[in-house]
Amino acid sequence: MEETKPYPPKFFLRFFRGYCHPRLADDIEGDLIEVYRKRALKNGKRKADIRFAIDVLLLIRPNIIKPVNGYQNINTYGMYKSYFTIAWRTFLRSKGYSLINISGLAIGLSACLLIALYVHHELSYDRFNEKANRIYRVDSELKFGDNHMNLALTNPLFGETAKADFPQIEQTTRLQWYGSFLVKKGDVNVREGNVARADSTLFDVFSLPMIHGNPKTALTEPNSIVITESVAKKYFDNTDVVGQTLTINNTENRKITGVIRDIPSNSHFRFTSFVPMIENEYANEVIWAGSQNWATYLLLKPGADAEGLDPELNKMFDRHLGPEMKSVINKTLDEFKSQGDYFKVSLTKLTDIHLRSNKIGELYGGGNLQYIYIFSVIALFILIIAVINFMNLATARSAGRAREVGVRKVMGSLRGSLIQQFLTESFLTCLIAMLLSIAITFSILPLFNELTGKIFDVSILLSTPVMILLVSLTIGVGLLAGSYPAFYLSAFQPVSVLKGSKTGNVKKSFFRNTLVVFQFSASVLLISGTLIVFMQMQYIREKDLGYNREQMLILNNIDQLGQRIEPIKNSLSQISGVENLTVTGFLPVNYNRNNNTYFPTPSLDIKGTISMQQWTIDENYIATIGMKLIEGRNYIKGKTDSTSIILNESAAKFLGGEDILEKKLYRLIDEETHTITEYRIVGIVKDFNFSSLREPVKPLAFLYGSDNGGITLKINTADIPSLLSTIETQWKSLAPDLPFEYSFMDTDFDNAYKGERQTGKLVTIFATLSIFISCLGLFGLATYVAEQRTKEVGIRKVLGASVTGITTLLSKDFVKLVLLAIAVATPLAYYFIHQWLQGFAYRIELSWWVFILSGAIALTIALLTVSFQAIKAAMMNPVKSLRSE
Amino acid sequence: MKKYQLGEFEEIVLLTIAILYKDAYGVAIKEEIEARLARDVSMGALHAAFVRLENKGYIKSRLGEGTEDRAGRPRRYFQMTALGKKALEYSRQTREELWKAIPKISLDLKIIVS
Numbered sequence: 001m002e003e004t005k006p007y008p009p010k011f012f013l014r015f016f017r018g019y020c021h022p023r024l025a026d027d028i029e030g031d032l033i034e035v036y037r038k039r040a041l042k043n044g045k046r047k048a049d050i051r052f053a054i055d056v057l058l059l060i061r062p063n064i065i066k067p068v069n070g071y072q073n074i075n076t077y078g079m080y081k082s083y084f085t086i087a088w089r090t091f092l093r094s095k096g097y098s099l100i101n102i103s104g105l106a107i108g109l110s111a112c113l114l115i116a117l118y119v120h121h122e123l124s125y126d127r128f129n130e131k132a133n134r135i136y137r138v139d140s141e142l143k144f145g146d147n148h149m150n151l152a153l154t155n156p157l158f159g160e161t162a163k164a165d166f167p168q169i170e171q172t173t174r175l176q177w178y179g180s181f182l183v184k185k186g187d188v189n190v191r192e193g194n195v196a197r198a199d200s201t202l203f204d205v206f207s208l209p210m211i212h213g214n215p216k217t218a219l220t221e222p223n224s225i226v227i228t229e230s231v232a233k234k235y236f237d238n239t240d241v242v243g244q245t246l247t248i249n250n251t252e253n254r255k256i257t258g259v260i261r262d263i264p265s266n267s268h269f270r271f272t273s274f275v276p277m278i279e280n281e282y283a284n285e286v287i288w289a290g291s292q293n294w295a296t297y298l299l300l301k302p303g304a305d306a307e308g309l310d311p312e313l314n315k316m317f318d319r320h321l322g323p324e325m326k327s328v329i330n331k332t333l334d335e336f337k338s339q340g341d342y343f344k345v346s347l348t349k350l351t352d353i354h355l356r357s358n359k360i361g362e363l364y365g366g367g368n369l370q371y372i373y374i375f376s377v378i379a380l381f382i383l384i385i386a387v388i389n390f391m392n393l394a395t396a397r398s399a400g401r402a403r404e405v406g407v408r409k410v411m412g413s414l415r416g417s418l419i420q421q422f423l424t425e426s427f428l429t430c431l432i433a434m435l436l437s438i439a440i441t442f443s444i445l446p447l448f449n450e451l452t453g454k455i456f457d458v459s460i461l462l463s464t465p466v467m468i469l470l471v472s473l474t475i476g477v478g479l480l481a482g483s484y485p486a487f488y489l490s491a492f493q494p495v496s497v498l499k500g501s502k503t504g505n506v507k508k509s510f511f512r513n514t515l516v517v518f519q520f521s522a523s524v525l526l527i528s529g530t531l532i533v534f535m536q537m538q539y540i541r542e543k544d545l546g547y548n549r550e551q552m553l554i555l556n557n558i559d560q561l562g563q564r565i566e567p568i569k570n571s572l573s574q575i576s577g578v579e580n581l582t583v584t585g586f587l588p589v590n591y592n593r594n595n596n597t598y599f600p601t602p603s604l605d606i607k608g609t610i611s612m613q614q615w616t617i618d619e620n621y622i623a624t625i626g627m628k629l630i631e632g633r634n635y636i637k638g639k640t641d642s643t644s645i646i647l648n649e650s651a652a653k654f655l656g657g658e659d660i661l662e663k664k665l666y667r668l669i670d671e672e673t674h675t676i677t678e679y680r681i682v683g684i685v686k687d688f689n690f691s692s693l694r695e696p697v698k699p700l701a702f703l704y705g706s707d708n709g710g711i712t713l714k715i716n717t718a719d720i721p722s723l724l725s726t727i728e729t730q731w732k733s734l735a736p737d738l739p740f741e742y743s744f745m746d747t748d749f750d751n752a753y754k755g756e757r758q759t760g761k762l763v764t765i766f767a768t769l770s771i772f773i774s775c776l777g778l779f780g781l782a783t784y785v786a787e788q789r790t791k792e793v794g795i796r797k798v799l800g801a802s803v804t805g806i807t808t809l810l811s812k813d814f815v816k817l818v819l820l821a822i823a824v825a826t827p828l829a830y831y832f833i834h835q836w837l838q839g840f841a842y843r844i845e846l847s848w849w850v851f852i853l854s855g856a857i858a859l860t861i862a863l864l865t866v867s868f869q870a871i872k873a874a875m876m877n878p879v880k881s882l883r884s885e
Numbered sequence: 886m887k888k889y890q891l892g893e894f895e896e897i898v899l900l901t902i903a904i905l906y907k908d909a910y911g912v913a914i915k916e917e918i919e920a921r922l923a924r925d926v927s928m929g930a931l932h933a934a935f936v937r938l939e940n941k942g943y944i945k946s947r948l949g950e951g952t953e954d955r956a957g958r959p960r961r962y963f964q965m966t967a968l969g970k971k972a973l974e975y976s977r978q979t980r981e982e983l984w985k986a987i988p989k990i991s992l993d994l995k996i997i998v999s
Contacts, residue, residue: 007956027948028932030958031911035928037954058929063936 006040083424100780105433108386110440115379125354135350138296144341147611152359159296168304173201175295184247196271213242213258219276226258226274268353269363381522388515389777394485406497418490426482520821526767528829528854546688548626552745555711577717582624585709586615588690589748598665612699616707632683641704646683651699696841782866786873794881806874818862822855889972910960943969
């Protein structure tokens with residue numbers, strides 16, 4: 001009979017059975033079939049089929065479909081649900097502990113996340129270049145006599161020659177600082193820094209995508225310029241500006257031949273404009289020994305062996321160096337080498353430049369690998385401290401949970417499911433902490449950016465790698481923090497637990513104490529580290545640098561003044577408040593630098609040669625900058641002092657020290673004509689610091705002459721703003737076309753140590769965080785111990801114990817632990833801090849009191865934390881604590 | 886007075902169940918509503934309404950016999966509970982109160998406007 005009646009499509013019927021709630025399925029199916037048959041009779045089978053399908057689809061409703069879990073017991077959904085319920089109830093029951101756990105973990109995770117962002121950014125330098133693993137920079141190393149130099153630079157022809165000689169070199173390109181120039185925008189001139197000279201092959205080697213213009217020809221013609229997007233927008237409000245001109249330094253016109261995307265912040269050079277290298281007449285000079293001024297990059301062919309290329313390049317270098325050396329210093333290369341001197345080249349991987357290379361002539365200051373390690377260790381410490389909190393609190397509370405475990409086991413719970421339950425609790429804690437940490441990181445990211453000088457966008461928090469990191473951290477921390485309590489608690493024997501013999505849980509406190517000791521050791525380590533970093537920074541700031549940097553005003557754009565320099569100089573020196581002024585671009589804070597080699601004999605013997613800075617100054621320099629002349633005399637105006645030389649102490653020491661005045665030094669002016677100039681030493685100035693305080697003061701020589709790189713004013717006024725406006729008025733009247741730009745020497749100095757200061761601040765912040773998290777844990781433990789001993793305290797009070805006595809009793813154990821931690825941490829801290837300080841030529845003495853102080857700080861903080869709880873317990877009315885039972 | 890939650894469609898279904906009395910099962914209710922109100926009733930909406938009404942306690946159900954028409958599947962008959970009746974009455978009463986509360990003028994006004 002049934003076959004004669006039409007039957008609805010099997011697929012949809014089965015689909016319906018699949019999702020429908022089993023209680024309703026039979027009856028609704030009946031309805032469906034009944035309606036279907038009626039329709040089939042009336043409208044035909046096809047239409048009824050379609051309507052049936054629609055009906056089935058429309059039946060997918062919350063009330064009708066199967067519940068996701070809990071209906072059938074063939075799976076363990078119900079159990080998981082129960083784990084979550086229990087975990088949630090545990091949270092709510094002990095809000096204090098959960099809060100400590102979650103906030104500790106959340107702060108720890110956020111700190112980790114921030115540090116990970118920072119470290120990742122530092123490690124990502126130059127990796128945006130598609131050919132990054134094939135790009136190498138040619139560095140040179142020179143040792144002659146007692147001079148030793150590591151240069152990030154090489155001579156002008158090295159790259160081209162190497163490319164012609166070795167087939168495995170695909171391309172080569174050079175970069176060189178141009179400095180800054182003025183760009184006309186409307187009526188005013190704007191200073192544009194970060195300008196480089198570059199070979200036309202720049203875009204073959206580096207991935208600097210060009211939006212407009214042809215990368216092949218952009219840097220081939222003189223007077224062309226390639227600018228970045230943001231520069232284009234600054235002057236034209238538009239990026240499609242190829243063919244337009246920029247007026248440079250008021251006089252020259254440069255045609256824009258290309259607009260590139262802004263160079264990423266994680267590039268070892270961050271130039272904003274490029275001009276063609278061919279404009280530099282020295283760029284194609286055949287000179288191998290004398291002029292190391294070019295950052296040269298080689299792009300190797302895929303699969304080429306860089307290590308194998310290294311000796312080949314040196315052979316090539318020697319071939320060209322030999323004849324030149326013979327003609328200049330009249331010595332063969334072999335003779336040069338036989339004295340233990342050398343001049344060699346080496347390749348540095350592009351991706352190693354930022355963190356691992358810190359040579360003379362780096363285009364931009366690099367990062368510091370040491371800090372990467374320091375920060376990674378701090379991140380790890382913070383995370384471990386937070387995890388330890390979790391473990392400690394969980395085990396400490398095990399006495400209370402032990403009964404629960406006992407009852408559960410009696411009711412038939414398996415160990416496995418108990419483990420799962422505890423793990424669920426820790427995972428849930430971690431999950432909440434993770435969500436919280438995303439929120440925290442989100443809100444403090446702008447602050448972090450300001451602190452590190454990096455630009456992390458908020459969107460980075462939602463990027464895949466960060467998400468993967470967060471999820472894996474959560475799982476890792478959840479497992480790590482949850483496993484100990486899970487395995488420890490679930491192993492309890494129900495009989496002994498329920499009898500109450502396990503509630504003391506004295507044995508396991510050893511483990512807990514070890515963890516507390518570890519936590520505080522980490523904290524003490526970080527505290528003493530922070531103290532030392534702070535003191536070292538303070539020392540650098542306040543160190544006598546051998547010159548005066550207070551109230552020193554430096555004016556820019558002097559090189560553009562031309563003939564107007566004299567009138568400006570004269571009018572500025574008339575202003576009251578200006579004590580003294582000097583015209584030169586050579587200053588102790590980062591301005592012009594010029595290295596030269598001086599020989600002790602006219603025959604240019606290498607023995608006793610000195611390589612030193614050569615600064616051109618005027619007669620006012622020493623007085624204006626506040627240097628001390630310790631021997632001899634200053635330059636005298638009007639007297640022919642052009643071959644008089646003033647040395648610094650280091651140079652004098654290098655040259656033998658005693659009776660150095662009136663001695664002669666020789667310098668090679670022109671290699672081709674072999675012109676040599678003789679200099680007479682007339683004075684010695686006290687050493688002053690002109691490069692990083694990480695290095696000792698190097699030899700330096702002053703020459704008398706004019707250099708229009710800048711004007712430095714020694715001012716003496718209480719009202720700097722009004723003095724500035726007076727100077728500006730003078731400037732505007734004499735040089736209305738040039739912007740009035742100035743800086744103060746002390747700010748420039750501070751900027752030079754910005755990196756160090758930023759690091760110092762970061763270390764301080766993270767150290768404070770780690771101590772805070774440790775204290776959170778300690779607070780939790782103290783609370784727990786106080787609770788545990790409520791009765792004991794009550795009885796003691798009844799028997800006449802004093803509040804002080806009880807406080808001491810409760811704090812004693814923790815103090816012992818912290819003291820132990822100090823003992824463990826101090827030698828470690830000494831070792832690491834000693835290592836760090838070795839990096840500075842000028843450093844503070846490591847004194848014992850720093851360690852005592854950091855120990856005392858840790859102890860005080862711990863005591864404050866613990867005693868809060870201890871005093872609370874001691875003050876409690878014994879009637880209350882003893883009333884129950 | 887206690888509130889009774891009753892949606893518009895739920896009210897219609899509940900009323901129809903009351904009308905059909907002993908014969909109130911899925912298809913019959915569907916056809917009855919379609920016939921009386923000249924509107925299409927989807928199976929999904931109807932059965933969802935049944936579940937909701939049953940959860941609220943306004944109707945109860947029992948499984949009936951299977952018939953050949955339904956390929957042997959049982960019919961589920963629905964019956965209104967006392968609570969369901971109260972809900973209906975409450976609903977009706979509130980409507981009437983609202984109707985009464987309309988001022989004459991607003992009804993008249995409508996005529997003038999149209």
